[in-house]
Amino acid sequence: MKVWIDQDLCTGDGLCEEIAPDVFTLLDDGLAYVREGDTIYATAKGNPQGADGMAGFADSRLDAVIESAEECPGECIFIEP
Numbered sequence: 001m002k003v004w005i006d007q008d009l010c011t012g013d014g015l016c017e018e019i020a021p022d023v024f025t026l027l028d029d030g031l032a033y034v035r036e037g038d039t040i041y042a043t044a045k046g047n048p049q050g051a052d053g054m055a056g057f058a059d060s061r062l063d064a065v066i067e068s069a070e071e072c073p074g075e076c077i078f079i080e081p
Contacts, residue, residue: 002054002080003065004041007031009076016068016077023057023065024077032076054080 003023005016010031016024017032025035033042034055041053057065069077 001059001062001065002056003034003069004051004054004078004080005032005034006050006076006078007033008050009074011074011076013073015071015073019068019071020061020064023055023061024068051078 012026012030012032014026014032017026023034024032025040026032027042027044029044033040033049034053035041036055036057039047041047041055042049047053065079069079
């Protein structure tokens, strides 16, 4: 499974990082980004972001990623098979 964030919709609330800090992180710009291990999918980190920067995550984290998407006030988290 993969996940990505549309930064244009992100409100920077940080709930996703609270729920699944191993999958989501907030950067200095106040927006959330996806991460895969040490790789943060953000142009500021030299990586693609948005739909071009999808991070894979373990099946064991699916519930936390779904909860993050459901709780997100910006509705900016997208989960892909």
